[in-house]
Amino acid sequence: MCGIHGIYHLDGQPVQPSLLSAMGDVTRHRGPDDEGQHIDGACGIAMRRLSIIDLAGGHQPISNADGSLVLVCNGEIYNFRELRAELQAKGYRFKTGSDSEVLLHLYDAEGDDCVHRLNGMFDFALWDARRQRLLIGRDRLGVKPLYVLQDGRRVAFATEAKALLALPGVRAELNRDAVADYLHLGYVAAPASMFKGIRKLPPATLLSVENGQVRQWRYWRLPTAIERRWTASEWLDRTRDQLEKSVRMQMVSDVPIGAFLSGGVDSSAVVGYMARHSDQPIRTYAIGFEGGEAETLYNELPYARQVAGMFGTQHREIVVKPDVVGLLPRLLWHMDEPVADTAFITTYLVSEFARQDVKVILSGVGGDELFGGYRRYLGGHYAARFNRLPGPLRQLVAAVAARLPADRHSGLLNKLRLVKGFVASAGMHPDDRYRSYLQVIGRAEVAQLLVGGSPPGDDALARAFAGAGDADALNRMFAVDAETQLPDDLLMLTDKMSMAVSLECRVPLLDHELVELAAAMPEHIKVPGGQLKHLMKSALGDLLPQNILHRPKRGFGTPMGAWLKRELAPVLRGLLAPAVLERRGLFHAPVVQRLVSDHEANRIDGTDVLLAMMNLEIWSLLYLDRRDPADIAEELKRLVTA
Structure with a gap:
């Protein structure tokens, strides 16, 4: 696990070591244990290392015997031992015990097709001196991020966008074309980034630079064919076996590992299978919030304690009243791009807590996407019921629903928010x-x-949607999530917030073999009769108790909407004040003020859009105005005290 970066000068100009060093200095938090670089004329690749496997011998860049191939790799290749044995049988000799060296020799044996053999989360850069060719790539699901700068004179890449800003002639400029989609979705979807001239390499993509030509192609896509031959019991057995295999594979490490534990189905399953395959108690970490009703809704600690007790884990938990004002500037600097998902705050806090003990953590991210765990997957189910009502009654219900109050941080108002959304969308395509x-x-x-x-x-x-194929409705939604929200929101914030504290976070529920299995599962098996996550819960029946399997769902975020009405109200109004909006020149102040008023009056739940605009302004202060995070935090604190 580390951060990688590099430069290829298309005009043949030699790469200066100081440029690579400057890029690495910006991302030191990703790899505080080691650093290295390799330069061959116009190409230079480098890394910052967080040592996880082969602590003593895993230094990068790593080369083959004659130095013709040189590699830097970020992430982990979980099936490296099997691949290593296969390569040794073919005569390849290894000088380290690291997983990265397997990729080096596998490329020598199979060329670009080597990526099809890898099970892992990774981005990498490989210099082929024989061909004077640079190859960079990203894992299938996009667990690890990778940014690219291509300006006609050079191709540069980095795990974090801010490293590219260290290059001569590169300055932070707003990509105005990305702002509309950011406000619409709450994140910037690949290949765009919020920086003008810097783009994301999409998941499952390779990019090569050779003979002055830049070529990019996709090497894997989510399968769209549905498997209808297997019985429900066969699906149960295959899912149970693959879940356990995925967790077991991702426990490989030469340093202590732990797990995030919310007490939800996904994190509890990960912990349960970890316990089965460890001869030591698993270390688990949970987070809760102190405060009123809104904070209580996000407090899952009793469930986490129950699961920890079942599996005899070394359990630690933290109850926080976070200093959001102090955190936001620093966390958005680490994020590279603004995001409206409050899970980035929670993920950072629990990562910082876990890093006191471990360098590797396993997370349950991805289970809801794979197995149909979100309420939004039931839209078609409820729409069909609603549309069976007589027309006049539908009109009456729609008129009443449109007037319902909405607030996700109140138990009753959150239910009304969901009803309001389902009814409003019932007649849509x-x-x-x-x-x-x-x-x-x-x-x-x-x-x-x-x-x-x-x-x-x-x-x-x-x-x-255009690329989602003709799968059934549920798997079509999953295909859209796998292309958008999963890599560009959930996985992006998981990587950036855990690596901000030098913690490697693994996501075993997004093992590509498990993903391919879930993608082939028919809708009537996954969520029969509107029962969310039915198949997965059934598969876990021998591992987890019923009250955990069927407990109310709660997202891994914060009660931000409630805070914006209370202690953060001065920050909200300060960051979105008319004078600030006019100076930035992006938003119409009257429209913004109406959104703020409607949120405060519970006419809408405007948490996401208000946070999106707030975070974009903080990001602009950081990157466009080049202000220090601590300085911005002090200014925001003055708004609160005033």
């Missing part, structure tokens, strides 16, 4: 209905909000 659940605000509202309106054309969701 399935793709549009699903978009209404995913969006922060609609594209029409974005156009009203933005100075100059919203740019026309397809967005990330439209492209994802």
Whole structure:
């Protein structure tokens, strides 16, 4: 695990070591244990290392025997031992015990096709001196991020966008074309980034530079064919076996490992299978919030304690009243790009807590996408019921629902929020209905909000739907999630927030073999009769108790909406004040003020869109105005005390 970066000068100009050092200095938090670089004329690749496997011998860059191939790799290759044995049988000799060296020799044996053999989370850069060729790549699901700068003179890459800003002639500029989609979705979807001129390499993608030519291609896509021959019991057995295999594989480490434990189905399953395959108690970490009703809704500690007790873990938990004002500037600097998902705060806090003991953590991220765990997957189910009502009654219910209050941080008002959303979308095309659940605000509202309106054309969701194939409705939604929200929101924040404290976070529920299995599972097996996550829960029946399997679902976020009405209200109004908006020149102040008022009055739950705008302003202060995170935090604290 580390951060990688590099430069290829298309004009043949030699790479200066100081440039690679400057890029690495920016991402020291990703790899505090070691650093290294390799330069061959116009190409230079480098890394910062967090030592996990082969602590003494795993230094990078790593080369083959004659030095013709040189590699830097970020992440972990979980099947490296099997691949190593196969390569040794073919005569390849290894000088280290690291997983990265396997990729080096596998490329020598199989060329670009080597990526099809890898089970892991990774991004890598490989210099082939024989061909004077640079190859960079990213794992199938996009667990590890990778940014690319291509300006006609050079191709540069880095695990974090901020490292590219260290290069001569590169300055942080706002990508205005990305702002509309960011407001619409709450994150910037690949290949765009919030930086003008810097893009993300999409998941499952390779990019090569050879003979002055840059070529990019996709090497894997989520399968779209549904397997209808297997019985329900066969699906149970295959799912149970693959879940356990995925967790077991990702426990490989030469340093202590732990697990995040919320007490939900996904994290509890990970911990349960870890316990089966460890001769030592598993270390588990949980987080809760102190405060009123809103904080209580996010407090899952009793469930986490129950699971920890069942499996005899070394359990630690932290109850926090986070200094959000102090955290936001620093965390958004680490994020590289703004995001409206409050899980980035929670993920950072529990990662910082776990890092006191371990360098590797396993997370349950991905289970809801794979096995149908989100309420939004039931839109078609409830729409079919609603549309069976007589027309006049539907009109009456829709009129009443439109007037319902909404607040996700109150038990009752959150239920009303969900009813309001389901009813409003019941008559839509399935793709549009699903978009209404995913969006922060609609594209029409974005156009009203933005100075100059919203740019026309397809967005990330439209492209994802177009490529989702003709699978059944549920797996079509999963395919869209796998192209958009999963890599560009959940996995991005998981990587950035854990690596901010030099913690490697693994996601065994997104093992690509498990993902391919889930993608082939028919909807009536996954969520029969609207029962969310039915198949997965059934598969875990011998591992977890019923009250854990069927407990109320709660997201891994914060009660941000409630805080924006209380202690953070001065920060909200300060960051979105008319004078601030006019100076930045992005948003129409009257529209913003109406959103703030509607949120405070519970007419809407505007948590996501307000946080999206707040975080974009903080990001702008950091990167466009080049201000220090601590300085911004002090300014925000003054707003609160005033």
